[in-house]
Amino acid sequence: MNEDRTLADDLETLGVRAGATLLVHASLRRVGTGADTVLGALLDVLGPDGTLVVPAFTASNSDTSPAYRESTRGLTGHQILDYHASMPPFDPLRTPSHGMGQLAEAVRCRPGAVRSAHPQTSFAAVGSQAAELLAGHDEECHLGERSPLGRLYAAGAQVLLVGVGYEVCSTFHLAEYRVEDAPRREYRCVVLRHGERHWLSYTDVDLDDSDFGALGAAFESHDATLLAPSVRRGELGLAATRLLPMKAAVDFAGAWLAENRRPCRAARQSQNAADFLH
Numbered sequence: 001m002n003e004d005r006t007l008a009d010d011l012e013t014l015g016v017r018a019g020a021t022l023l024v025h026a027s028l029r030r031v032g033t034g035a036d037t038v039l040g041a042l043l044d045v046l047g048p049d050g051t052l053v054v055p056a057f058t059a060s061n062s063d064t065s066p067a068y069r070e071s072t073r074g075l076t077g078h079q080i081l082d083y084h085a086s087m088p089p090f091d092p093l094r095t096p097s098h099g100m101g102q103l104a105e106a107v108r109c110r111p112g113a114v115r116s117a118h119p120q121t122s123f124a125a126v127g128s129q130a131a132e133l134l135a136g137h138d139e140e141c142h143l144g145e146r147s148p149l150g151r152l153y154a155a156g157a158q159v160l161l162v163g164v165g166y167e168v169c170s171t172f173h174l175a176e177y178r179v180e181d182a183p184r185r186e187y188r189c190v191v192l193r194h195g196e197r198h199w200l201s202y203t204d205v206d207l208d209d210s211d212f213g214a215l216g217a218a219f220e221s222h223d224a225t226l227l228a229p230s231v232r233r234g235e236l237g238l239a240a241t242r243l244l245p246m247k248a249a250v251d252f253a254g255a256w257l258a259e260n261r262r263p264c265r266a267a268r269q270s271q272n273a274a275d276f277l278h
Helices: 003-014 035-046 066-072 077-086 102-109 130-134 148-154 171-176 212-224 246-260 262-267
Strands: 021-026 051-055 123-127 158-162 184-193 196-205 232-236 239-245
Touching: 003 035, 003 232, 003 239, 021 035, 021 102, 035 051, 035 102, 035 123, 051 102, 051 130, 066 077, 102 123, 123 130, 130 148, 148 171, 148 246, 158 246, 171 212, 171 246, 212 246, 239 246
Parallel strands: 021 051, 021 158
Antiparallel strands: 051 123, 158 239, 184 196, 232 239
């Protein structure tokens, strides 16, 4: 049996079905095979009517990110000005993703792939609904209702976590936008406007993934009490893998964040998938 088919069998055992819409976070070093093989298995199972979506976030074009602060630490004032002037503007066709893994880059670079237009938190997708799901990503909405996450939620998407935990589950960010009086902050990044560099400033929800591990554990504990649990656990290759319905995860997260986050928010320290935005 070839490797693609073995992985496809793993996906089908987990519950991935033809025609599904699937948002995937993956660490391939735990799978035991390369990005092209995993991508091939995913597309084989999803079939021509399915859609595969991955995060394609970027950080190198922002001066309000830890990536920028780390890169400019110890530089003189003139050196910082030079670095600032040389920062590459976001180009959805060419800018690579940052820290999203090999599978995300394989999807982004695949012929026919679509990428949403947000200069920091874009998504890439292939499949029958790719263009529709990624269209109209508002520049002032990282991961809320006017982002692909909002459309994925409405489409009944599933989330596949391959070799990673809930700490990097970007789906939970959609719930942050649904919490009343969610804290907001300013973001800045450089983009292309009519072929010229342009600095874009905007205010959006202060994204915080520092408690997503605890949130995910609470979600699974709650899910296990249901008559029909929705979280499926198994393996993809050698990687522990979860498949979960996005709607159930976001709905639970909204209530959990409203109850648990505010007392300890001031002490948070994000270190996960979106920490380059903080």
